[in-house]
Amino acid sequence: MPKVEPGAKVPPFSLPATGGDSWRLKDAAGRALVIYFYPKDMTSGCTRESQDFRDLHAAFRKSGVEIVGVSRDSVASHEKFKAKEALPFTLLSDEKEEVCKLFDVIREKSLYGRKYLGIERSTFLIDPKGVLRREWRKVKVPGHAEEVLEAAKSL
Numbered sequence: 001m002p003k004v005e006p007g008a009k010v011p012p013f014s015l016p017a018t019g020g021d022s023w024r025l026k027d028a029a030g031r032a033l034v035i036y037f038y039p040k041d042m043t044s045g046c047t048r049e050s051q052d053f054r055d056l057h058a059a060f061r062k063s064g065v066e067i068v069g070v071s072r073d074s075v076a077s078h079e080k081f082k083a084k085e086a087l088p089f090t091l092l093s094d095e096k097e098e099v100c101k102l103f104d105v106i107r108e109k110s111l112y113g114r115k116y117l118g119i120e121r122s123t124f125l126i127d128p129k130g131v132l133r134r135e136w137r138k139v140k141v142p143g144h145a146e147e148v149l150e151a152a153k154s155l
Contacts (some may be wrong), residue, residue: 003104004154010132013099015070015092018078023068024082025130032155034148037105039119041073041081045141046064049121050085057088064128065152070094071119105137107130125150127155
């Protein structure tokens with residue numbers, strides 16, 4: 001599946017989700033959607049980012065925007081993370097990296113000199129018609145959720 005580009009319609013996809021069901025892109029039809037990709041549940045940067053989206057969740061909802069988070073962690077890990085941080089939105093498990101590859105977020109990373117492939121923190125804003133309108137790559141967490149909210153309000 002080729003990667004999605006800004007201005008293009010996002011192809012349909014489905015992933016296992018918190019709450020026990022699969023989540024499909026068409027579940028967000030008619031609403032704007034923020035998809036944020038993060039490396040790992042329960043890590044400091046990912047926790048802070050998720051808390052920021054949590055804290056602004058009501059403002060996103062008021063603007064007609066749904067939020068979903070995606071990582072390669074299992075649904076069981078996501079359920080623990082969601083409960084611990086009281087996240088009001090769905091987390092999607094992409095253990096096979098299918099949607100990660102669709103959005104081209106898998107990158108070579110380095111930790112203590114060891115190279116590995118992992119998720120580059122990235123966020124995507126999709127309009128109510130399913131068209132990718134904005135992307136943020138190599139995200140720095142402070143102020144990011146607020147920036148995404150402002151962009152979402154302009155749709």
